[in-house]
Amino acid sequence: xxxVSGSAVGLGxxxxxxxxxxxxxTAATLxxxxxxxIFLWRAGHDLTLIALFTGLTTLTIPLAFVLNGVxxxxxxxxxxxxxxxxxxxxxxxxxxxxxxxxxHWVLPLGLLRGLGEGWYWAGYHLATYDSTDESNRDRYFxxxxxxxxxxxxxLPPVAGATIVAGSRWGGAYFGxxxxxxxxxxxxxxxxxxxxxxxxxxxxxxxxxxxxVVGRRNAPWRWVTWARLADGFSGSLSxxxxxxxxxxxxxxxxxxxxxxxxxxxxxxxISVGLAAFMRPRYRIPxxxxxxxxxxxxxxxxxxxxxxxxLFAYGVLRAFGGPLHGNALAPIALQxxxxxxxxxxxxxxxxxxxxxxxxxGRVLSIGAFLLLAAPVDQLLLSRIAIVVCGAAPMVILAMFxxxxxxxxxxxxxxxxxxx
Numbered sequence: 001x002x003x004v005s006g007s008a009v010g011l012g013x014x015x016x017x018x019x020x021x022x023x024x025x026t027a028a029t030l031x032x033x034x035x036x037x038i039f040l041w042r043a044g045h046d047l048t049l050i051a052l053f054t055g056l057t058t059l060t061i062p063l064a065f066v067l068n069g070v071x072x073x074x075x076x077x078x079x080x081x082x083x084x085x086x087x088x089x090x091x092x093x094x095x096x097x098x099x100x101x102x103x104h105w106v107l108p109l110g111l112l113r114g115l116g117e118g119w120y121w122a123g124y125h126l127a128t129y130d131s132t133d134e135s136n137r138d139r140y141f142x143x144x145x146x147x148x149x150x151x152x153x154x155l156p157p158v159a160g161a162t163i164v165a166g167s168r169w170g171g172a173y174f175g176x177x178x179x180x181x182x183x184x185x186x187x188x189x190x191x192x193x194x195x196x197x198x199x200x201x202x203x204x205x206x207x208x209x210x211x212v213v214g215r216r217n218a219p220w221r222w223v224t225w226a227r228l229a230d231g232f233s234g235s236l237s238x239x240x241x242x243x244x245x246x247x248x249x250x251x252x253x254x255x256x257x258x259x260x261x262x263x264x265x266x267x268x269i270s271v272g273l274a275a276f277m278r279p280r281y282r283i284p285x286x287x288x289x290x291x292x293x294x295x296x297x298x299x300x301x302x303x304x305x306x307x308x309l310f311a312y313g314v315l316r317a318f319g320g321p322l323h324g325n326a327l328a329p330i331a332l333q334x335x336x337x338x339x340x341x342x343x344x345x346x347x348x349x350x351x352x353x354x355x356x357x358x359g360r361v362l363s364i365g366a367f368l369l370l371a372a373p374v375d376q377l378l379l380s381r382i383a384i385v386v387c388g389a390a391p392m393v394i395l396a397m398f399x400x401x402x403x404x405x406x407x408x409x410x411x412x413x414x415x416x417x
């Protein structure tokens with residue numbers, strides 16, 4: 001892998017650039033996506049419309065991965081990242097222009113956002129693989145998570161206060177326009193930064209190879225099952241919890257403050273993981289995190305109150321970094337085992353995204369099927385419980401990987417100059 005010295009002491013220049021670019025992406029997401037579902041809810045008061053928006057985004061993301069491999073065959077990760085960030089910025093600008101009528105344009109907005117997310121993450125995964133190796137991946141993901149959680153502590157409270165204050169100055173949706181505009185501006189800056197990113201070049205993409213990579217690399221089959229569970233859990237919980245939090249806390253400022261408090265916890269956990277995490281600790285740490293995530297999903301549906309929401313959030317703030325940061329490097333470790341990892345790494349990335357997409361579509365589809373006959377608040381509570389089982393499924397799959405791929409196995413290709 002190129003661009004990495006192999007030293008565990010620090011990160012290379014490209015890895016540091018990716019931390020900064022992803023921080024900008026996260027900042028825009030915290031400003032816009034955190035409140036986009038609430039914006040659509042206030043405009044239409046219908047979770048089904050939000051589910052349709054999320055569902056189309058979910059369907060489009062894997063398509064964008066494939067298009068990136070077929071249409072932009074010789075483009076590097078920087079090109080993909082710039083295209084994705086630009087499409088996301090256009091999405092937020094479109095919401096500003098449409099105002100309340102955006103709720104009637106959820107299909108094209110979901111399509112545009114899906115393309116943006118897909119192109120961005122396709123480039124992100126390529127750049128991450130090429131800019132790290134087994135000696136510094138824990139540090140990379142830990143540093144990235146620490147920055148992201150710090151932004152989580154700072155930005156949602158500011159955005160929530162802006163939305164509430166804006167409703168007094170310029171109407172109910174003026175604050176949303178300011179926040180979405182700020183997100184688009186941050187993404188524009190990230191586009192400029194990504195223009196200097198030179199990595200992620202790849203040979204021609206083969207969709208057939210992407211579908212059958214599990215035959216080449218047996219431990220990857222466990223990644224497949226883990227990503228299916230991950231997609232099922234993450235998409236549905238993200239859809240439900242934003243609106244449910246708003247309904248319990250009653251205004252955007254309190255939603256932002258709540259997310260900010262959880263972000264402070266996440267910063268501390270992620271900094272500790274960046275400093276002390278070692279490959280041999282990944283599965284035990286992930287086990288603790290998964291247990292917290294499962295416990296959190298039992299608290300909120302049983303006691304639907306602000307207190308239960310806070311308990312849920314604290315458990316997620318601890319469990320999320322422990323679970324996610326510990327497991328993130330393992331998929332890359334499995335790719336390293338393939339003798340043709342350098343040539344076929346994008347096929348692994350696409351396969352992983354197809355599995356995530358399948359899990360997301362399954363969860364959103366089930367939600368839409370149940371949305372009509374079931375009270376939507378009850379449906380939200382059921383959905384959270386169902387999502388709670390997924391982290392343990394993910395852990396079981398990665399435990400199988402650990403059994404197949406010892407922590408000491410670092411059969412990666414030699415680093416290029």
